[in-house]
Amino acid sequence: MTHRIRVRHNFETAHRLPHLGGKCHSLHGHSWWAEVVVEAEELSADQTIVEFGPFKKELRAFIDAHLDHGAMLGADDPLAPLLAAHGSKVYLFGQAPYVRDLPHPTVEAVAVLLARASEAILDGRERAAGARVGRVRVTETHVNAAEYVPGDGRRDPSLRRAAS
16 A cells, blocks of 8 residues: 655746747746655554655745746756846756756756655655655646656665755
């Protein structure tokens, strides 16, 4: 039997995808929703997968500090230094922790980012044996969403806690 918990959080963030062309070439924003599912085959001795409060607080703090009311851009995007020079919050895909291998802030890449950040947060928490991120769903509009389901349950060594 698999046990699951879900944590949801919303954030307002701009991004642009010049590599795709079309209307997403322009800087634009979304009211994003993230849902992170943590799962384990067995509960811990205190009958939890991970304690909601601390996990939720740290995940929301990551999102709020790095993404909310900012811009997600590729590290090579010419808008990145301009926005940063004017005091805007910019999270650089292709450079920032958890996304060095993901050059563009597509909704799919944002789902991977949040899975990796969530896994790192789990690393710092008391949790049930084998507890892991089972699924991340990121919704960027009412009709567009992406889901990321990490591999077969084996930990990717590249997902060790990165400086945020």
